[in-house]
Amino acid sequence: MINQHNNIIWGKKCTCGQECFILQNKYHPWDEDVDMEITIVCNKCNNKVTIDRESASLYYDNKIYSYFKDIKGHVLDIGCGGGFLSRFILNNLMPCKVYGLDVDEGCIEELNDLAREDRFNFNKSNIKNIKTDYKDVHIDYIVCRDVLMFIENIDNFIDDISNTTAQGLRFMGWYIPTNKRIKNNVSPDEIALKLKERGWSVNVEYLDWYKSGYFINCDR
Numbered sequence: 520m521i522n523q524h525n526n527i528i529w530g531k532k533c534t535c536g537q538e539c540f541i542l543q544n545k546y547h548p549w550d551e552d553v554d555m556e557i558t559i560v561c562n563k564c565n566n567k568v569t570i571d572r573e574s575a576s577l578y579y580d581n582k583i584y585s586y587f588k589d590i591k592g593h594v595l596d597i598g599c600g601g602g603f604l605s606r607f608i609l610n611n612l613m614p615c616k617v618y619g620l621d622v623d624e625g626c627i628e629e630l631n632d633l634a635r636e637d638r639f640n641f642n643k644s645n646i647k648n649i650k651t652d653y654k655d656v657h658i659d660y661i662v663c664r665d666v667l668m669f670i671e672n673i674d675n676f677i678d679d680i681s682n683t684t685a686q687g688l689r690f691m692g693w694y695i696p697t698n699k700r701i702k703n704n705v706s707p708d709e710i711a712l713k714l715k716e717r718g719w720s721v722n723v724e725y726l727d728w729y730k731s732g733y734f735i736n737c738d739r
């Protein structure tokens with residue numbers, strides 16, 4: 520069961536390769552006006568490791584990306600926003616194609632660099648249209664980050680993605696049922712159960728380094 524918490528990782532890889540980090544609940548590494556810098560002693564080589572906001576931000580990004588490293592083939596990034604996941608997948612994982620879907624027209628500007636790639640396709644659409652939008656498109660994996668809580672009908676969504684995806688689903692997000700912006704109150708455990716009922720092999724991991732975070736991994 521999810522343990523709601525406010526912790527976010529603040530870390531950096533030491534030159535010896537050891538991961539050096541703290542969990543703290545004051546600052547987000549993506550907040551540009553944050554001026555936090557900490558120095559910790561690496562518990563492998565005893566070197567001092569200074570972690571400023573920039574290195575903490577890079578470390579946080581890479582920590583998220585580490586959950587998506589097995590993605591390949593044709594990938595659909597739902598609620599792709601400015602392309603945080605799509606950009607990583609395209610630039611690092613050599614997929615055949617990444618389809619980004621988002622309802623917000625403002626994404627187009629942020630996705631400018633990706634739009635120049637033949638291997639990227641942006642679709643300004645609503646998640647509830649997945650079934651029709653991608654009915655003739657082969658999709659191996661569906662990925663998303665921080666989107667599931669904005670979906671109004673989770674049951675329809677799970678039916679649609681189960682019929683759209685050949686191989687796997689990778690969902691990262693947060694679960695804070697008291698948050699005013701959420702559109703459903705379905706917990707990660709309940710989502711996992713619904714996925715299992717549709718025949719997926721599911722694993723849920725609760726993330727102590729990502730504010731009230733979870734990661735759902737599904738394979739056929």
Ligand SMILES: C[S@@+](CC[C@H](N)C(=O)[O-])C[C@H]1O[C@@H](n2cnc3c(N)ncnc32)[C@H](O)[C@@H]1O
Nearest residue numbers: 598599600603621622623644645646664665669
């Ligand atoms: C918190 S942002 C996450 C963006 C991106 N996944 C990332 O990791 O940076 C949530 C995104 O989901 C999109 N979104 C929310 N509800 C949606 C819906 N019903 N259909 C399509 N996109 C939706 C929003 O427009 C927004 O870009």
